[in-house]
Amino acid sequence: MSLTEVSAVCTDRVILDRWHPISALAETTPVPQRTQLLGAAIAHRRVGDPEPEVWLVDDAETPDAGPPLPVLVRYGYVWTSLGDPIDLFEIPEFDEPDRRRLNAGSIHVATSAPRAVENFLDLGHFPYVHTGLLGAEPHTEVTEYDVDIVDGEIWATRCQFFQPQAAQNASGGQMTQYTYRVPHPYCVLLYKSCAIDPTRRDTIGLFLQATSPETCRAHNFLCMVDEESTDTQLRRFQQLIFGQDKPILENQQPKRLPLDPRVETPIRADKSAITYRRWLTELGVRYAVVPAD
């Protein structure tokens, strides 16, 4: 299979011409590891510093060699592309020296990447899916928030939701503030009021590797202001949260995100999801979605 044949797997130019995450840098090894991107078999290996190698596995007989693919190391992840990638988005907080930066896990999910993005943008499920952690009944209201497109990215601001225990030593619930950002069709970030320093915000990201139109690997990116917790504690909490989302995501039908607003029943609380679906339509994304037309 040559590069042009790969394009036959995913013909969506908008998606081909992007950087996609394929592994946490810390998890690459000198021994080649195989994975999948947009339906194509690829592999990567670490070859000394700094850049790993990524190649297309075009012949199952020789998985350890194949046409090279572009490589970018950013935010602790290895990114590659099957096309001619446009610049990757910026995360300014990543460069703040006192931040904890880590991959909290790369988890396979049997649903499309956009379904996972939309779930990450969603506040209303906190009391039902993350009971006692991010939300609790009867505090279920999603109050109005703002959604805007700024420099080609979606920003949802003034989001807030009742959190039963916002920090380990907090007693009683409080409203926690969130800001969401979608800078890439398959990547989403959130900024959350930080328990330790009210003037700063924790940054949590979900970078989806669309392995096929109906499957993905979710790379959980953390960039926190937290001197107390160990890496293991931070990872555990994020994996606990994502582990609660995974069975819901895998029970959504259809797996590809329907972009026609009439296929599902959006409500006011879904403003960011409504914007996300329209934004994908306007970008012309067709991979891993059910297009509106």
Next chain:
Amino acid sequence: MPTPPDTAWYPVARSDDAPARHIFHGQLLSQELAVWRADDGFVNVWQNRCLHRGVRLTVGDNDGGELVCRYHGWRYANRSGGCTYIPAHPADAPAQTICNTVFPSVERFGLIWTTLGSDGEPPLVDTLEGASEFGLRPLPVNAPADVVLDHLGSYRFAPAGALTGDPAVRVAGIGDASIELVSTADGHESAAVFFVQPVDAARCVIRGVLAATPGEALAIPVLRHHNHRLSVLRDRIESSVVGHPPGASPAPAARADERSVVPADRAGLHHVRVGRRWDEADGIVGFALEPIEGQLPAFQPGAHIDVHLPNGLVRQYSLTNGPGQTRHYLLAVKREPQSSGGSSYLHESLAEGDELHVSAPRNNFPLRRDVTRTLLIAGGIGITPLVSMAHALSHAGLEHELHYFARGPEHLAFATEIDRLSTRLITHLGLSPEATGVALRTMVADPGPDTQIYVCGPGPLIQATRDAAAAAGWPDQAVHFEYFANPTVLDQSSSFEVSLARSALTVSVPAGRTILEVLRDHGIAVPASCQQGACGTCSTRVLEGEPAHQDVYLNDSEHRAGDAMMICVSRSHSDRLVLDI
């Protein structure tokens, strides 16, 4: 055998696959199903997909009256599948159009049957009619239904009394998707009917039913016998289709889109019959209205319906139903002394068996369920919407108390019903207006941070509650009320102009006529119901001008905001109003 039609009735589960509070995952012709039994025994067969974001309902909760989606807690009603509550927006009643795709269901021969079509009923099988039927274990087979039906004709089994004998088996009948076999050996005879449920184009389930239950000692050996023989048959069928790739499953079977389990006439009205009528309390009669065909649309606590009486009058009554009580609409009607033919007709003339038409439920008095404490305050017949709320709050396990003002104990309605709920009921009997005021002030003395008040009853009681709550510092948004009638003496003396922004029309409203009447004269249809500023149906956005409110629907801050008005009663302080019509 030809492929059975997609619109036929098929079994999709055994009756005991749907025990209380459980949700069974079924599939018919590629359509995934959520099969669940409500506490009243009704078996629901629904499309297995939440309307909101497509999550399978089978991963949700059956709370006995409603199905609750696992993702955002949307609630869907027993029978109609209508959405009753969207927790992200607790102050709003969900639109009537948010209704799940519901398939008809019938239990017969120990099986749950449904159809993706709209008509008819499951097959009648004489052999099984009135029999003490005995269900075999369902057997999934990886082969198309027509192939399975062909092979079933050659199925060999022994009668219950002679399992080791050498049986003679004959085909006694063939249905669309079933076959009836009779086995005889050593003077014993057993009849069995095998129904084939097509799961998709390449898979089905054989559901066998014996016409007689074997004696206790034989039950297990008979089950084993069939399990064994049917597995052999399955292997034979599956090897016969090897090399015939099943092919991709077809798209989910086409559904008749015009099909609805909630039939309504062209005016959107539902045809009902008085199933039961009873005396609820002194001067109060209860009615249960049941659908003549299909199911009734879903309702939420606080909802009311328009009742179209045979004498031509239309009256509004609150539903007193609790969640999941969807077999009929329950009303309680007080005989009004100055009745102009509404309540007096219901009291004197409406009898069990009578038929009438009702509207779909509307809700101007929705109940928030995102607070930790709820105060319900009822005066007289104002109890009706609050009973429905008490049911819902009890069902949800939310703390609440119900203060019930009435003239005397003989006037208390629903006493035994409320007694069965977790509601803290406090009655206030025979109080003077002054004593009522004192009681109300005590009740609302302490505006809790997470508490809401719902009040319904005579105008003066509602006004007194609102005044007492305002004086105690309750925000307007925490005090919800529903008037049955507008006690305001309407002033119709002003005259002014109304411009309709969207219709590009300006009309003048003279003294003595309402905005609504003048608009109707100009052929502009505006929805309205009570026409006395109580029900909120004619609520209209005000773009310019200062409305002179005379309704009792909006609260004080909404009146002050001046961006909405009830055009059936309210008028204008300014010379001109611009409305969003």
